[in-house]
Amino acid sequence: MPQLRTALAQVNASVGDVAGNSAMILDWTRKAVAEGAHLVVFPELVLSGYPVEDLALRKSFAAANRAELEELAGKLRAAGCGDALVVVGHLERDDSGPRNAASFLHGGEVVATYHKHYLPNYGVFDEARYFAPGSRLPIVRWHGLDIGVVICEDIWQNGGPVAALGEVGVDVLVCPNGSPYERAKDDQRTPLVTGRAVEAGAPMLYVNLVGAQDELVFDGDSMVSDAEGRIVARAPQFAEHLLFTDLDVPAGGYTSTTVEVDPGRPAFEVQRIVLAPDPLPGYEPLPEPPLPEPLSEPAEVWGALVTGLRDYAHKNGFRTITFGFSGGIDSAVCAALAADALGPDALHGVSLPSTHSSEHSRSDASELAERLGCHFQVQPIAEMVEVFDRQLELTGLAAENVQARARGVTLMALSNLHGHLVLATGNKTELAVGYSTIYGDAVGGFAPIKDVPKTLVWELARWRNAEAEKRGEVPPIPENSISKAPSAELRPDQVDQDTLPPYEILDVVLDGYVEGDLGYADLLARGYDAELVERVLQLVDRAEYKRRQYPPGTKITFKAFGRDRRLPITNRWREVKP
Numbered sequence: 001m002p003q004l005r006t007a008l009a010q011v012n013a014s015v016g017d018v019a020g021n022s023a024m025i026l027d028w029t030r031k032a033v034a035e036g037a038h039l040v041v042f043p044e045l046v047l048s049g050y051p052v053e054d055l056a057l058r059k060s061f062a063a064a065n066r067a068e069l070e071e072l073a074g075k076l077r078a079a080g081c082g083d084a085l086v087v088v089g090h091l092e093r094d095d096s097g098p099r100n101a102a103s104f105l106h107g108g109e110v111v112a113t114y115h116k117h118y119l120p121n122y123g124v125f126d127e128a129r130y131f132a133p134g135s136r137l138p139i140v141r142w143h144g145l146d147i148g149v150v151i152c153e154d155i156w157q158n159g160g161p162v163a164a165l166g167e168v169g170v171d172v173l174v175c176p177n178g179s180p181y182e183r184a185k186d187d188q189r190t191p192l193v194t195g196r197a198v199e200a201g202a203p204m205l206y207v208n209l210v211g212a213q214d215e216l217v218f219d220g221d222s223m224v225s226d227a228e229g230r231i232v233a234r235a236p237q238f239a240e241h242l243l244f245t246d247l248d249v250p251a252g253g254y255t256s257t258t259v260e261v262d263p264g265r266p267a268f269e270v271q272r273i274v275l276a277p278d279p280l281p282g283y284e285p286l287p288e289p290p291l292p293e294p295l296s297e298p299a300e301v302w303g304a305l306v307t308g309l310r311d312y313a314h315k316n317g318f319r320t321i322t323f324g325f326s327g328g329i330d331s332a333v334c335a336a337l338a339a340d341a342l343g344p345d346a347l348h349g350v351s352l353p354s355t356h357s358s359e360h361s362r363s364d365a366s367e368l369a370e371r372l373g374c375h376f377q378v379q380p381i382a383e384m385v386e387v388f389d390r391q392l393e394l395t396g397l398a399a400e401n402v403q404a405r406a407r408g409v410t411l412m413a414l415s416n417l418h419g420h421l422v423l424a425t426g427n428k429t430e431l432a433v434g435y436s437t438i439y440g441d442a443v444g445g446f447a448p449i450k451d452v453p454k455t456l457v458w459e460l461a462r463w464r465n466a467e468a469e470k471r472g473e474v475p476p477i478p479e480n481s482i483s484k485a486p487s488a489e490l491r492p493d494q495v496d497q498d499t500l501p502p503y504e505i506l507d508v509v510l511d512g513y514v515e516g517d518l519g520y521a522d523l524l525a526r527g528y529d530a531e532l533v534e535r536v537l538q539l540v541d542r543a544e545y546k547r548r549q550y551p552p553g554t555k556i557t558f559k560a561f562g563r564d565r566r567l568p569i570t571n572r573w574r575e576v577k578p
């Protein structure tokens, strides 16, 4: 018979909205308590939002977080939730500096606080810049069970607080997380959660944020592992969710108050808080919900891209979106994403034909709008371009790029006029090799597919159309946009493949150079053509300045351009000597 009903609140917090996040925590705790939860756990830094970046350094922000936490404890009691134990992630500051903390709230009070020990400082994370690491392990005895807490990165490193809690003995381990999505991350996450549960000898309650913050998407995927390492409950990805589990754990009682200090291992101070020493009587558990079906790879990426775009727009106050519909694959995929994220009525597509635009670019663009049921207008740019060409006597590349820039100016004017968010439609492959016009098609506020390699753009288009067919809906993307050869249409009969290697080869080489950080010799050792590798590396290195000025966009890969890959713009190092 179970003795503890737990609820994991997989919620979408907003960075900086301390009052709004607090109201959300209150609301979700009420729902959980109404369903009989004794323990409610929220994600990492849920009160401040995550990541807060340099807001962590601001004393006023840390003080507001701590004050709100204490008020929240009172509000929870006033709302009839004072008998529950609620774990809330929050920012605070003490003499050592800012802390990434999680506190236990009960009976109108903050009864114990844990400070994250391992601070991730790689990839997109900079937590050593912000937080002082903690070394105190509060263990709260609640209805006869000893409950310990660790935070996110604490389970990604060996020999830290989980090992220590395993030694002293806990009955339940809770883990609030802010773990961003990337492709195939679940292959690491699930074994980590189950492995740490086994290590601690206790069920692990892993709760992750959901929703997006700038370039990061949190996919949720909260889960519960039993002490033997079996996943017994799991929340869906990309949706808010309250995950209930009835725990049937034999209370072990603590074995020790101190942790053995191994040389080379961090020391921890165990702090015992007894709130309710006796176990609850056993009760009838809730029926166990089935584990959600894992999403297919393209469905998961699509979910991440939709979430990233929707939350960027909404959290920044945009209700509508505009960008150029060229009839090509990139703008078509961006349009399908925007329609899924904000609804077709929020999408305002614009065809911007120049003298080099083909007939199919216009017809494919209008067919896209028709299929999606979004707004659509045609704004020819030929006359604007002609004025520039004549006045500045433009030829060659300068004349080609003015077309892309006339489009950029037009779209930004429509944004100013109507308040639309402008999307830049570039994909990861183009960003890598600098295949876009700076201040031209690179303008915009958000770039939804900037971390999606071109070959994956096609795969997503085919997948999204097939999904529509399965559901008996109109496939959103015109077949011609998928099958035709990509072209910038900046001069007559131009196609991408005149100047770039075939995308199938390019993406593989880029994967080695960008994601794998391989050097020239390593790439040759993989059997790629030397001349092609040289060219690709030169293109990538030269385009750093352009990438640095590209709009933010959703991260889906292990290494996205931006925070994940920081290279100097002014840089004379060349893998291949000129």
Ligand SMILES: Nc1ncnc2c1ncn2[C@@H]1O[C@H](COP(=O)(O)OP(=O)(O)OC[C@H]2O[C@@H]([n+]3cccc(C(=O)O)c3)[C@H](O)[C@@H]2O)[C@@H](O)[C@H]1O
Binding pocket: 397, 401, 404, 430, 434, 435, 436, 437, 438, 440, 441, 487, 488, 490, 496, 545
């Ligand atoms: N290190 C540096 N730091 C700061 N700025 C730097 C710079 N190096 C050049 N620049 C500036 O950048 C300018 C060159 O960049 P930019 O004006 O963009 O021009 P550029 O990169 O030379 O040309 C654009 C390329 O993208 C292709 N394109 C354009 C549009 C769409 C697509 C597509 O299919 O999606 C492809 C087009 O065919 C062409 O190959 C220079 O004139 C200079 O002002």
Ligand SMILES: Nc1ncnc2c1ncn2[C@@H]1O[C@H](COP(=O)(O)OP(=O)(O)OP(=O)(O)O)[C@@H](O)[C@H]1O
Binding pocket: 323, 324, 325, 326, 327, 328, 329, 330, 331, 332, 350, 351, 352, 353, 354, 357, 361, 407, 425, 426, 430, 441, 486, 487, 488, 489
């Ligand atoms: N004729 C056009 N009308 C409207 N927008 C355009 C037009 N041509 C280009 N654009 C805008 O500029 C972006 C870059 O397009 P371009 O055709 O140069 O290359 P692309 O990377 O192959 O993109 P796409 O696959 O969307 O065509 C397009 O996605 C679109 O937003």
Ligand SMILES: NC(=O)CC[C@H](N)C(=O)O
Binding pocket: 044, 120, 125, 151, 152, 153, 154, 156, 177, 178, 179, 180
């Ligand atoms: N917030 C964190 O500590 C996240 C770090 C961890 N490696 C993750 O990606 O899940």
